[in-house]
Amino acid sequence: MDDLGAMNYSLTLLEQEECESVCARFLIDDFSTVPAAQLAQMRREGLLDEENRPRLMREKHVQYLRKGLAGLSGGFVALDASRPWLVYWIIHALDLLEALDDDAEIKQRCISTLRACRAEGAFGGGPRQLAHLAPTYAATLALCCIGSNEAFETIDRPALYQFLLSMKDASNGFRMHDDGEVDVRGTYTAIAVAALTNVLTPQLVEGVAEYAASCQTYEGGFGGEPGVEAHGGYGFCAIATLCILDACHLVDLDALDAWVARRQTSIEGGYQGRANKLVDACYSFWQGGTAQLSAHARRGDPHHIEAPQGVRWRPGTTSADVPAATPIQEIVDPIKLQRYILLCAQVFPDGGLRDKPGKGRDYYHTCYALSGLSASQHPDCTAPATVSGSPANLLPRTHPAFNCRPEKVSRMLDHFSGLPDL
Amino acid sequence: MASFAAAFADVAPIEQDDGPAPVCAIAYAPEYARLMGFFRAILESNERSPRVLELTAALAEHNAAHYTVWHVRRECLWALASNDASILTDELRYSAEVARENPKNYQIWYHRRALVEKIGQAAAADELALISTALRDDAKNYHAWSNRLWVLKTYGGWAGELEFCTALLDADVYNNSAWNHLYQVKAQLGCDPVEEVRSTLERLNHARENESAWVYALAFAKSDERAAAALLAHCEGAEGVRSQMALVELLKTSDPGRASTIARRLAELDATRARYWRRRAEGLGNGT
Numbered sequence: 001m002d003d004l005g006a007m008n009y010s011l012t013l014l015e016q017e018e019c020e021s022v023c024a025r026f027l028i029d030d031f032s033t034v035p036a037a038q039l040a041q042m043r044r045e046g047l048l049d050e051e052n053r054p055r056l057m058r059e060k061h062v063q064y065l066r067k068g069l070a071g072l073s074g075g076f077v078a079l080d081a082s083r084p085w086l087v088y089w090i091i092h093a094l095d096l097l098e099a100l101d102d103d104a105e106i107k108q109r110c111i112s113t114l115r116a117c118r119a120e121g122a123f124g125g126g127p128r129q130l131a132h133l134a135p136t137y138a139a140t141l142a143l144c145c146i147g148s149n150e151a152f153e154t155i156d157r158p159a160l161y162q163f164l165l166s167m168k169d170a171s172n173g174f175r176m177h178d179d180g181e182v183d184v185r186g187t188y189t190a191i192a193v194a195a196l197t198n199v200l201t202p203q204l205v206e207g208v209a210e211y212a213a214s215c216q217t218y219e220g221g222f223g224g225e226p227g228v229e230a231h232g233g234y235g236f237c238a239i240a241t242l243c244i245l246d247a248c249h250l251v252d253l254d255a256l257d258a259w260v261a262r263r264q265t266s267i268e269g270g271y272q273g274r275a276n277k278l279v280d281a282c283y284s285f286w287q288g289g290t291a292q293l294s295a296h297a298r299r300g301d302p303h304h305i306e307a308p309q310g311v312r313w314r315p316g317t318t319s320a321d322v323p324a325a326t327p328i329q330e331i332v333d334p335i336k337l338q339r340y341i342l343l344c345a346q347v348f349p350d351g352g353l354r355d356k357p358g359k360g361r362d363y364y365h366t367c368y369a370l371s372g373l374s375a376s377q378h379p380d381c382t383a384p385a386t387v388s389g390s391p392a393n394l395l396p397r398t399h400p401a402f403n404c405r406p407e408k409v410s411r412m413l414d415h416f417s418g419l420p421d422l
Numbered sequence: 423m424a425s426f427a428a429a430f431a432d433v434a435p436i437e438q439d440d441g442p443a444p445v446c447a448i449a450y451a452p453e454y455a456r457l458m459g460f461f462r463a464i465l466e467s468n469e470r471s472p473r474v475l476e477l478t479a480a481l482a483e484h485n486a487a488h489y490t491v492w493h494v495r496r497e498c499l500w501a502l503a504s505n506d507a508s509i510l511t512d513e514l515r516y517s518a519e520v521a522r523e524n525p526k527n528y529q530i531w532y533h534r535r536a537l538v539e540k541i542g543q544a545a546a547a548d549e550l551a552l553i554s555t556a557l558r559d560d561a562k563n564y565h566a567w568s569n570r571l572w573v574l575k576t577y578g579g580w581a582g583e584l585e586f587c588t589a590l591l592d593a594d595v596y597n598n599s600a601w602n603h604l605y606q607v608k609a610q611l612g613c614d615p616v617e618e619v620r621s622t623l624e625r626l627n628h629a630r631e632n633e634s635a636w637v638y639a640l641a642f643a644k645s646d647e648r649a650a651a652a653l654l655a656h657c658e659g660a661e662g663v664r665s666q667m668a669l670v671e672l673l674k675t676s677d678p679g680r681a682s683t684i685a686r687r688l689a690e691l692d693a694t695r696a697r698y699w700r701r702r703a704e705g706l707g708n709g710t
């Protein structure tokens with residue numbers, strides 16, 4: 001090292017170097033160099049396929065997810081105001097693993113649990129809790145994953161619309177709940193729910209795109225409120241809001257792309273949430289989805305009702321026709337990202353996915369790591385998929401603006417577009 | 423717990439109804455379940471009293487993310503404070519403790535904001551001090567930085583912020599949150615863009631590949647020609663990948679051909695972003 005000593009001390013650098021060296025131990029290029037006994041275990045437990053290619057441990061993840069539906073220990077009390085989130089994280093992950101649709105009993109039980117969380121026409125974090133936009137979003141998306149008329153009928157659309165309107169703030173952002181914070185997360189969750197239930201009225205959306213756009217910072221990404229540091233989670237909320245509202249012209253997409261491309265870490269391959277922070281698997285979706293939405297915005301897709309299945313969200317078109325669009329030009333490295341998810345984020349041998357090596361698995365990271373894996377396999381829904389490791393790792397697509405399978409999104413849109421205007 | 427049972431002896435608890443065969447049911451600790459039974463009854467009766475205030479504190483200890491609990495707590499506080507203003511001062515002390523224990527919790531930081539808003543200007547300076555303490559423990563705490571910006575925008579106090587940012591950047595020049603805050607402070611107080619580039623380059627001396635500093639300098643170069651010229655002069659002949667990235671931005675209008683050539687080279691130097699750099703190179707036309 002140099003002679004600057006203490007002057008050069010940086011906690012950021014120390015943590016980054018530590019993280020890189022830990023991840024490097026998991027990112028094995030050639031598994032034939034691994035000791036035979038260890039290799040045999042990796043194959044037996046499903047981390048590698050018969051050709052020693054990294055494998056998505058589907059069976060183990062499904063097992064872990066189903067265990068969560070069956071019941072959670074007292075340690076989960078910190079999520080007692082996030083019950084609809086738990087349901088959404090788990091059933092969307094199961095849906096991506098193609099383990100939801102045949103399970104009529106689970107779908108039924110999910111509907112009845114979500115019904116118990118209804119409040120003021122929207123949803124609360126649990127039974128008898130105050131209506132809140134985040135669980136309202138999670139519940140709506142969970143019902144979208146379930147996809148039956150019975151699921152859709154759980155939603156009291158006129159009352160939901162009144163709730164959404166009442167959360168709109170003078171800034172044109174949305175408040176999370178009565179006497180709650182206003183930020184771009186509240187804004188996205190309100191707009192996504194309104195889009196899916198077909199209540200995006202002029203009154204609801206007026207000024208909202210401008211609010212989301214005002215959260216773009218000099219870095220190119222978006223913060224949670226105007227002026228606050230650019231952050232992957234809030235950035236996704238902002239660009240998804242703008243895509244849903246067809247208003248991406250309000251922001252600097254070049255600057256956004258430059259920012260999101262810089263968020264992919266070079267050694268680890270996964271994304272960080274902010275500049276000079278550590279990699280975290282949940283950003284596989286938040287940042288990966290942002291890159292995808294930006295690419296679709298550049299191509300003009302959000303403006304076209306005939307946009308390809310997978311990004312189209314406007315109801316009323318069911319034709320499979322795909323416009324002759326220019327191919328999406330990716331800006332990130334999908335193989336590197338997928339290797340991070342498979343080798344660093346999968347918990348071996350128990351299943352479930354995690355933020356990074358050294359952390360425990362949880363349902364949030366399992367959901368968003370799998371969603372990010374899907375997004376990175378399908379950067380362009382009109383082109384062939386890109387799959388790292390075993391070909392059996394291929395997941396179905398997820399809609400980049402809502403994070404639910406596109407055919408499910410279409411089904412929900414078709415249902416609600418058939419209802420009269422409010 | 424026994425004391426709560428006594429205090430709420432006149433209240434019939436309401437059990438949680440999850441519906442038939444619920445999913446994701448949590449096996450609550452008996453104490454939490456009992457307290458929640460009283461809390462649900464209070465939600466029905468709308469009682470806002472000192473005992474309810476205590477109940478919310480006990481529940482927040484089990485689950486600090488329980489936003490309904492915090493909401494009811496605020497309603498109690500606002501109701502009780504009309505007779506006794508010291509309630510709010512006590513609450514500042516109590517919630518500072520909770521924030522220290524749950525630094526990444528949305529609800530407690532919003533609670534602080536609501537409390538400061540209620541008290542007004544008089545609480546602003548102490549709030550900045552509390553946030554400074556939180557940032558000593560975690561210099562990138564997103565909630566703390568958001569609240570800091572909110573306090574400044576609402577109540578002023580910008581003058582001390584330059585020193586604050588400098589100290590944090592001296593401690594860790596890679597702290598992107600501190601760079602972002604510095605940018606907000608400069609935007610508020612006004613500054614000379616050339617001077618911003620110069621002082622940033624000085625910090626880059628010891629951290630050549632620090633993205634945060636480069637992006638900060640480029641923001642001033644984007645809005646000011648002299649700042650752009652100063653940064654360009656530094657980048658010409660400078661070592662490192664980030665200086666090449668900066669050159670693409672600085673030359674994209676004045677010399678797109680050269681910018682394109684550099685972008686093409688970056689596709690190799692910065693291989694993770696090869697696709698991005700190739701797209702940039704194409705967009706800039708044919709380099710030489």
Ligand SMILES: [Zn+2]
Pocket residue numbers: 280281282283355365
């Ligand atoms: Zn995460």
